[in-house]
Amino acid sequence: MSAEQMSALIERRLQAYLSDARIPPHLAEVMAYSVMAGGKRLRPRMLLAACDMLHGDVERALPLACAIEMIHTYSLIHDDLPCMDNDDYRRGKPTNHKVYGEGFAVLAGDGLLSYAFEIMLEAALANANDSAYLKAVDAVAKGAGVHGMVAGQACDLVNERQPAGDAQTLRHIHENKTGAMLKAAVCAGGYAAGGDETAIRALEDFGTAYGLLFQITDDILDVEGDFARMGKTLGKDASADKLTYVRLFGLETAREKAQAAACDARAALAVFEDRAAFFLALIDQTLARKS
């Protein structure tokens, strides 16, 4: 299945889930505002692509893909709240709480997280004869939870208040906050396709390396964006208070680390041979990313 076809499937199904008439209309609107706010659908596309790479049924994995996008969106809504990062804009649009108020933003986040699990459990029940499907749901839960994304956010919040600032802390925060969900996406896709142990192990290794690559390029982009916006000279980090790869290692070394992570990610894909095209292209796009 082509990448475009997968993207179209994701959009249509997300729309359908959020149009469920049994959800109170205002709640559905607040949830949909953020889900439909122009996200790149990175995690659901990775989930479906992993499933496809392992000859799995992409349509069957679609509920998992939509669920992981809902979980990602809930984390952004809560992260943007005044008591967390206090962001007024995301992707050029006012954040959820700026439009609907903090109370509804909290509820919309809670709603998206709950709905994601409802959707996955419904799919697991429809595939009850296949315990690998349940492992896919479990992988998403582990990536999202107190051993994954929420753990990363909590460490980030602690670190903001008592900056420690070493490389180990940084890696720990990002492995959980960003990496866990990227890894969960590919593993869930692999499980849904009925992948064997070797395939799942390879997807885990890829997810870990890609998560690191994603975060380092994000940090580089932040700095380059700041330079561009503020006309600053290279060498001065505009977000000096935030623990990033650029701040810790400098721009040059951060770029080298991104290349090394890309190398590890490619190596993990070797086992999938010529079926890994989507992910090999994704690595290149991430290295070259401008947004």
Place this chain on the structure above:
Amino acid sequence: MSAEQMSALIERRLQAYLSDARIPPHLAEVMAYSVMAGGKRLRPRMLLAACDMLHGDVERALPLACAIEMIHTYSLIHDDLPCMDNDDYRRGKPTNHKVYGEGFAVLAGDGLLSYAFEIMLEAALANANDSAYLKAVDAVAKGAGVHGMVAGQACDLVNERQPAGDAQTLRHIHENKTGAMLKAAVCAGGYAAGGDETAIRALEDFGTAYGLLFQITDDILDVEGDFARMGKTLGKDASADKLTYVRLFGLETAREKAQAAACDARAALAVFEDRAAFFLALIDQTLARKS
């Protein structure tokens, strides 16, 4: 199994889950603060009692019971936030955000909801040969989510801002906000025990009627508590701005409605004959409740 044995099992297992060394220590502390804040464990006790009533294995249902208590606790933490009900105290102790700040209170809620699903999915994987167990997890998800508790909270928040104030709105809010999780508790216990369709139907009917009874007595208690605290004369509703059964129907009719709901709840239990002792006693305790 006795009610005391069940309560002891719940406390021990909740302690164990929250002592998981892989959760970042500060996050675990913030989550545990609210879970261990003196809750009556109504929902987990109902879940285990329903399982026991149907000759099920109570230990096997224990992860579901702890998960439902975590979900209930997360909803209280988020409900107490300044942007929601803005409560400083709960059960005589400072609310979560008063102790740890709003950011961690949001995260602790997110963490408890996620962890609840992780725990249930782990248990479902361990019982993967039994699809009824997955139905139990699904029942909890439905009760907690955008067709259940979160829907009720959203309607409550809409109603607070644009008071409509009719009996239908009130019933709709409470069926979702409070009723859905009480019903989910008994149904999940029933599924975990492998209950047949008749048993599950009876548990659903009981859950609906008991949810109503619980809410009406809660409203009556609120008013009587206000009278007692403020030394007001009977007949004047101290919380006149809130949509309650007492405000809509008066204290006398609210009491009659509580008796009628109790009657329905008892009728639903008839099919379980003398095994329904826990729930028959619970109905009487709820009618006589003072807290």
